[in-house]
Amino acid sequence: MSQMTFGFDEREPEQPRKHKEPLKEPVQALEGTEVEMKTQPLLDFLLETKRIRLVDVKLAELLIGTDTSQKNEVFYLILLLAVAQQSQHSCLDLNAINWQNPFAIREQAVSDASIAAPDIISPFSENYDAQQAETQLMAAACVGDDKPLLLFANKLYFARLAQYETVLASRLSHLAAKPLNIDETALTALLTEYFPDEAHREDPADPIKTLNWQKVACAIAATKGFSVITGGPGTGKTTTVTKLLAIMQSLYASAPLTIKLVAPTGKAAARLSESILGAKQKLSMIPKDIAPLIPETAQTIHRLLGVIPHTNKFRHNKRNPLHLDVLIIDEASMVDLSLMAKLIEALPSHARLILLGDKDQLASVDTGSILSDLCQGLTLEKMPAYSQARAEQLNRVCFNNRAVLSHSEDSYLLSDCIAFLQQSYRFDGKSGIGQLAQAVNTNSQGLLGYVEQTVNEGGFSDLKLNYNVINKPIEHFVQLAAQHYQAYLTLIREGAGVAKVHNAFSDYQLLAAVKEGDYGVNSLNLRIEKALSQQGLISPYQRHYLGMPIMISQNDYQLKLFNGDIGILMHDEQGQLKAMFIDEQENIRAFSPARLPAHDKVYAMTIHKSQGSEFAYTAMILPPINQANQGINRQLVYTGITRAKNTFELVADKNVLLMAMNKSVTRASGLFDRLKHAAS
Ligand SMILES: Nc1ncnc2c1ncn2[C@@H]1O[C@H](COP(=O)(O)OP(=O)(O)OP(=O)(O)O)[C@@H](O)[C@H]1O
Numbered sequence: 001m002s003q004m005t006f007g008f009d010e011r012e013p014e015q016p017r018k019h020k021e022p023l024k025e026p027v028q029a030l031e032g033t034e035v036e037m038k039t040q041p042l043l044d045f046l047l048e049t050k051r052i053r054l055v056d057v058k059l060a061e062l063l064i065g066t067d068t069s070q071k072n073e074v075f076y077l078i079l080l081l082a083v084a085q086q087s088q089h090s091c092l093d094l095n096a097i098n099w100q101n102p103f104a105i106r107e108q109a110v111s112d113a114s115i116a117a118p119d120i121i122s123p124f125s126e127n128y129d130a131q132q133a134e135t136q137l138m139a140a141a142c143v144g145d146d147k148p149l150l151l152f153a154n155k156l157y158f159a160r161l162a163q164y165e166t167v168l169a170s171r172l173s174h175l176a177a178k179p180l181n182i183d184e185t186a187l188t189a190l191l192t193e194y195f196p197d198e199a200h201r202e203d204p205a206d207p208i209k210t211l212n213w214q215k216v217a218c219a220i221a222a223t224k225g226f227s228v229i230t231g232g233p234g235t236g237k238t239t240t241v242t243k244l245l246a247i248m249q250s251l252y253a254s255a256p257l258t259i260k261l262v263a264p265t266g267k268a269a270a271r272l273s274e275s276i277l278g279a280k281q282k283l284s285m286i287p288k289d290i291a292p293l294i295p296e297t298a299q300t301i302h303r304l305l306g307v308i309p310h311t312n313k314f315r316h317n318k319r320n321p322l323h324l325d326v327l328i329i330d331e332a333s334m335v336d337l338s339l340m341a342k343l344i345e346a347l348p349s350h351a352r353l354i355l356l357g358d359k360d361q362l363a364s365v366d367t368g369s370i371l372s373d374l375c376q377g378l379t380l381e382k383m384p385a386y387s388q389a390r391a392e393q394l395n396r397v398c399f400n401n402r403a404v405l406s407h408s409e410d411s412y413l414l415s416d417c418i419a420f421l422q423q424s425y426r427f428d429g430k431s432g433i434g435q436l437a438q439a440v441n442t443n444s445q446g447l448l449g450y451v452e453q454t455v456n457e458g459g460f461s462d463l464k465l466n467y468n469v470i471n472k473p474i475e476h477f478v479q480l481a482a483q484h485y486q487a488y489l490t491l492i493r494e495g496a497g498v499a500k501v502h503n504a505f506s507d508y509q510l511l512a513a514v515k516e517g518d519y520g521v522n523s524l525n526l527r528i529e530k531a532l533s534q535q536g537l538i539s540p541y542q543r544h545y546l547g548m549p550i551m552i553s554q555n556d557y558q559l560k561l562f563n564g565d566i567g568i569l570m571h572d573e574q575g576q577l578k579a580m581f582i583d584e585q586e587n588i589r590a591f592s593p594a595r596l597p598a599h600d601k602v603y604a605m606t607i608h609k610s611q612g613s614e615f616a617y618t619a620m621i622l623p624p625i626n627q628a629n630q631g632i633n634r635q636l637v638y639t640g641i642t643r644a645k646n647t648f649e650l651v652a653d654k655n656v657l658l659m660a661m662n663k664s665v666t667r668a669s670g671l672f673d674r675l676k677h678a679a680s
Pocket of ligand 1: 231233236238425
């Protein structure tokens with residue numbers, strides 16, 4: 001079950017109606033002032049219950065114009081667009097609106113609200129539909145080219161977001177279509193060298209999954225100006241890209257390429273640097289003269305683009321492009337629409353772009369879902385949709401003309417640029433983490449049952465399942481978390497260095513799905529803090545104290561501290577309490593706590609904030625069913641599980657886990673349509 005959710009919809013639990021007043025049927029066809037009169041109670045209710053903001057109402061009034069200030073259907077469509085955007089949708093998909101209950105007013109919320117329930121829960125007439133909405137919007141003065149709102153493929157946009165999508169679609173299509181002068185014979189030889197047949201075993205029982213996708217991915221990225229290499233945890237994205245860079249540098253040996261590696265957060269950049277270095281050391285086939293041409297350090301996207309202090313603008317842009325030949329973006333699922341558009345605009349015209357990431361993870365914190373949009377239609381154990389010419393080319397360079405890859409009528413320009421790594425090398429059949437992640441990602445109760453049984457029989461030593469959240473008090477899990485945090489706090493007391501303390505801290509992380517409630521991050525942070533204080537490990541009597549772990553929650557471009565960066569409060573050489581950060585190059589940066597931008601304690605963090613990070617031991621708590629709101633879904637739980645490197649512990653009511661597995665969410669976007677349109 002895949003569904004589109006708006007912000008308020010994600011917050012309201014589905015409960016039986018306690019009852020106040022019966023909800024009536026939607027209004028019959030209404031126009032202009034009539035709509036306004038009949039729907040005023042609905043508008044009041046939406047404001048009172050914080051489903052919409054006053055600023056959105058003012059904006060909608062402004063957009064429909066002073067001479068037609070009566071609240072008509074267009075007014076309500078603009079409100080719906082504002083709500084959709086606050087839930088990180090790029091647009092309002094007219095085809096996805098429930099016209100009878102467009103603001104997803106749940107009966108529970110109606111009965112709980114302090115103001116009377118509105119008689120009418122929809123401002124639209126009974127027969128109103130997407131087509132009528134489109135017709136009305138097209139006639140509206142605020143909709144159209146060079147207007148504040150835009151319509152595209154039955155989707156309503158704020159012009160700025162439509163503009164980002166247009167830029168992205170046109171630049172990606174251009175990159176994908178650009179002919180590259182590749183010596184195919186040399187490429188074939190290099191692919192054979194880096195992926196010797198004897199090193200890869202295809203399983204006839206599982207032919208698609210066990211196909212040598214890493215080799216195909218290298219061939220795809222070496223022959224296109226734009227490519228995507230996606231795959232789950234440990235499927236070899238970094239290994240593949242390291243081989244790819246070696247192959248590309250060998251192909252261009254006479255004039256080596258300038259390659260830059262970036263990731264959306266400092267943490268993710270540090271992880272990429274570490275993985276590339278590890279892969280380079282492991283891959284003995286990389287010649288000595290080529291190895292130094294493969295970069296080992298990644299940086300954040302913000303650092304690459306060069307933030308102009310006190311603005312959201314960058315030094316590098318269309319007029320001042322970046323100096324590079326190849327750009328690799330890791331953890332691409334975390335990059336939002338606006339940042340990706342700015343990054344792509346700043347690429348020089350000859351540059352190549354390669355995106356790495358897991359398409360099934362949570363989408364970016366901000367608007368958009370670029371990676372999953374680009375990877376639409378990719379399914380495990382299914383052949384991706386390559387064009388005939390592309391399948392033939394890939395079979396030629398990878399498989400000595402053997403017809404291993406087949407083509408599809410559904411292919412289009414960009415599907416020829418996408419590689420899907422399907423086999424995990426880190427989490428094989430013996431790994432409970434891998435199996436649980438797959439069970440969740442594919443919503444397979446059968447696989448989940450197998451995982452549970454194996455754990456019960458003493459197998460899967462990397463996995464701990466605690467379904468007994470009702471009988472075991474939350475305090476038990478708080479004490480367990482506090483035990484794990486003893487290690488880094490002891491190191492601080494012993495006077496260990498910043499790097500060592502940071503490493504010890506990141507060995508364990510408690511993740512929670514929500515912020516509020518007993519099982520939310522805020523409460524867990526306070527309880528763990530109390531437990532550590534009772535053990536005498538910390539003295540949390542001031543706002544900032546020795547050993548306090550913090551996470552930045554707001555970008556500060558001047559200090560170069562960004563959302564998601566983790567610091568630990570430690571004494572500097574002068575004995576001053578400082579927030580110590582360690583960047584992707586292992587440089588230590590110390591800040592007075594008073595100078596820090598907005599930040600939170602981080603004994604526990606939300607799964608959203610954990611994206612791009614990895615922890616040796618990851619514990620994840622989901623709230624019980626009566627507190628489990630609709631924000632809990634498959635992508636969230638899958639992202640939490642895949643943060644674990646060595647051990648994963650789940651604390652959840654099984655019904656909540658099953659509910660999450662069954663609920664896959666998508667974001668409204670027109671990117672895929674635009675790409676198909678641009679490519680045709
Ligand atoms: N073809 C292969 N054969 C055997 N081992 C492999 C292969 N490819 C990758 N590995 C190993 O699997 C592990 C995971 O690989 P890698 O780090 O490249 O995956 P990833 O997809 O980048 O992982 P992440 O989930 O961290 O993003 C590494 O130990 C790597 O050496």
